[in-house]
Amino acid sequence: MGNLCKQLVILLVVGFLGTSWTGVLKAQSKSQTYREAYRPQYHFSPAQNWMNDPNGLVYHDGEYHLFYQYNPFGNTWGHMSWGHAVSTDLVHWKHLPVALKEEDGVMIFSGSAILDKYNTSGFGSKENPAMVAIYTGNYTNKPLQDQRIAYSLDNGRSWSKYKGNPVVEEGLENFRDPKVFWHESSHQWVMVTVLATQYKVRFYGSKNLKDWKELSEFGPAGGTEGVWECPDLFRLPVNGDSTDTKWVLQVDLNPGGPFGGSGAQYFIGEFDGEKFVQDPATEGETRWVDYGKDFYAVQSYNNIPPDDGRRIWLGWMNNWQYAQEIPTHPWRSAMTIPRSLELRSFNDGIFLTQQPVRELQTLRGKHYQTGRQSIGDSLDLLSKADVKSKTIEIKARFKLKDGQNFGFKLARGLDEETIVGYDAIKNKLYVDRRNSGESSFNKDFAGIYKAPLAPQEGIISMHIFLDKSSIEVLGNDGRVVLTNRIFPSDGNTGLSLFAKGGAAELLSLDVWQLHSIWSSQKNKMD
Numbered sequence: 123m124g125n126l127c128k129q130l131v132i133l134l135v136v137g138f139l140g141t142s143w144t145g146v147l148k149a150q151s152k153s154q155t156y157r158e159a160y161r162p163q164y165h166f167s168p169a170q171n172w173m174n175d176p177n178g179l180v181y182h183d184g185e186y187h188l189f190y191q192y193n194p195f196g197n198t199w200g201h202m203s204w205g206h207a208v209s210t211d212l213v214h215w216k217h218l219p220v221a222l223k224e225e226d227g228v229m230i231f232s233g234s235a236i237l238d239k240y241n242t243s244g245f246g247s248k249e250n251p252a253m254v255a256i257y258t259g260n261y262t263n264k265p266l267q268d269q270r271i272a273y274s275l276d277n278g279r280s281w282s283k284y285k286g287n288p289v290v291e292e293g294l295e296n297f298r299d300p301k302v303f304w305h306e307s308s309h310q311w312v313m314v315t316v317l318a319t320q321y322k323v324r325f326y327g328s329k330n331l332k333d334w335k336e337l338s339e340f341g342p343a344g345g346t347e348g349v350w351e352c353p354d355l356f357r358l359p360v361n362g363d364s365t366d367t368k369w370v371l372q373v374d375l376n377p378g379g380p381f382g383g384s385g386a387q388y389f390i391g392e393f394d395g396e397k398f399v400q401d402p403a404t405e406g407e408t409r410w411v412d413y414g415k416d417f418y419a420v421q422s423y424n425n426i427p428p429d430d431g432r433r434i435w436l437g438w439m440n441n442w443q444y445a446q447e448i449p450t451h452p453w454r455s456a457m458t459i460p461r462s463l464e465l466r467s468f469n470d471g472i473f474l475t476q477q478p479v480r481e482l483q484t485l486r487g488k489h490y491q492t493g494r495q496s497i498g499d500s501l502d503l504l505s506k507a508d509v510k511s512k513t514i515e516i517k518a519r520f521k522l523k524d525g526q527n528f529g530f531k532l533a534r535g536l537d538e539e540t541i542v543g544y545d546a547i548k549n550k551l552y553v554d555r556r557n558s559g560e561s562s563f564n565k566d567f568a569g570i571y572k573a574p575l576a577p578q579e580g581i582i583s584m585h586i587f588l589d590k591s592s593i594e595v596l597g598n599d600g601r602v603v604l605t606n607r608i609f610p611s612d613g614n615t616g617l618s619l620f621a622k623g624g625a626a627e628l629l630s631l632d633v634w635q636l637h638s639i640w641s642s643q644k645n646k647m648d
């Protein structure tokens with residue numbers, strides 16, 4: 123074949139792969155290297171193409187399902203469909219074919235999934251209950267969004283859209299992101315949606331997932347810049363006491379996040395199956411779920427067995443300010459690590475706290491540990507540790523002494539570093555990514571992001587997850603969290619401790635190299 127001819131064939135194949143569903147599947151299974159620059163090694167990311175919000179998080183029959191907003195045809199937002207992956211341990215993920223596809227001028231926007239155990243919908247049977255997805259239909263040719271359902275009788279592998287769709291239609295342009303769960307005491311399905319531009323959450327109830335009636339609304343409240351998106355509602359024990367519970371209503375905000383662009387806020391209160399009432403003590407304040415720049419559209423799992431009992435969620439690690447420009451190829455975006463949630467009481471009230479799920483500990487490899495010592499100006503003690511600052515977990519406890527500012531410098535190279543520090547004068551835990559590496563793709567990327575954090579009995583603890591191009595920092599056992607992307611040069615493996623304005627006292631330090639989840643066969647395409 124002549125050169126020109128060859129090029130023509132390549133162009134035709136690429137063109138075909140770019141727009142057909144068969145092409146999508148083939149291309150997905152081919153590009154599973156997961157060795158690209160900036161590729162997260164233990165966070166979920168699609169093999170290729172654009173991803174945003176996690177959708178349809180549901181546990182069933184030994185599998186955690188992760189559906190997600192996905193463009194099967196490109197590396198920026200468009201043709202929204204639900205991508206799909208499953209995991210048996212919340213750590214290793216197996217890619218599955220696209221679950222719900224854009225069709226007939228209706229895109230599949232965000233939503234949730236449930237297991238219809240009692241066959242209330244009649245889609246399945248008690249022996250083989252249906253998995254039901256509840257999502258927003260977004261018309262491509264008119265400004266209209268409605269709520270729809272689809273069901274699967276084979277563990278989410280194949281799906282049928284309900285013939286009677288839409289199931290909720292209000293003639294609204296910005297009405298989306300249904301989170302559905304079973305509300306035990308009122309014996310009904312509850313759907314939590316947003317009227318995005320009115321800063322309202324609207325609740326619906328249903329006995330069969332097909333016929334819905336409006337129950338009530340909540341809002342405006344808290345942060346009301348931009349639009350409200352991706353709500354979630356669940357009950358949590360306070361301080362682990364199952365007889366003392368409160369409801370948490372999580373609502374995303376874009377723009378208007380704590381440092382510009384996307385952000386997640388939450389409200390604490392009561393929900394009786396009809397109405398959410400915010401705790402009066404918390405009225406008038408905006409509570410952030412995360413103080414980083416890259417935490418959005420978080421969703422919690424439905425149907426986790428009661429003997430496990432955890433409320434686990436994960437979010438989209440990106441920010442709409444620059445989401446479509448981050449320098450990764452052939453995919454864009456990653457999810458956060460899965461985190462389990464608690465409500466805990468502190469001197470200043472009851473707050474939502476987050477912890478990495480314990481399953482992540484199975485990734486721990488080479489370990490470096492050191493005990494109590496004083497940290498002067500800069501301590502490169504970690505160079506002895508033989509752990510490379512690319513995919514690591516760090517747990518550290520500091521006692522406040524005279525050091526005014528202390529912490530870690532990570533992903534260090536010749537002239538790049540990301541700082542995770544504590545400012546003991548202002549009582550702030552911070553991540554400074556101003557000099558972390560590539561940031562020229564958008565003026566809103568570089569910055570320093572801070573969370574208020576008071577010492578607990580004179581101690582500040584930091585729990586850090588670095589995964590090549592992301593860094594999650596949990597302060598004082600998850601009282602505050604900061605999630606940020608970074609794009610350091612490939613050779614940046616340096617890691618050190620620092621203290622300024624006096625010495626800091628390190629009480630304990632553990633550093634683990636974390637294994638890549640993509641090296642194992644488990645993660646390959648079916």
Ligand code: FRU
Nearest residue numbers: 175191202231232351352419
């Ligand atoms: C949030 C969001 C949702 C919407 C989806 C579309 O990131 O804007 O409100 O359903 O993304 O992809």
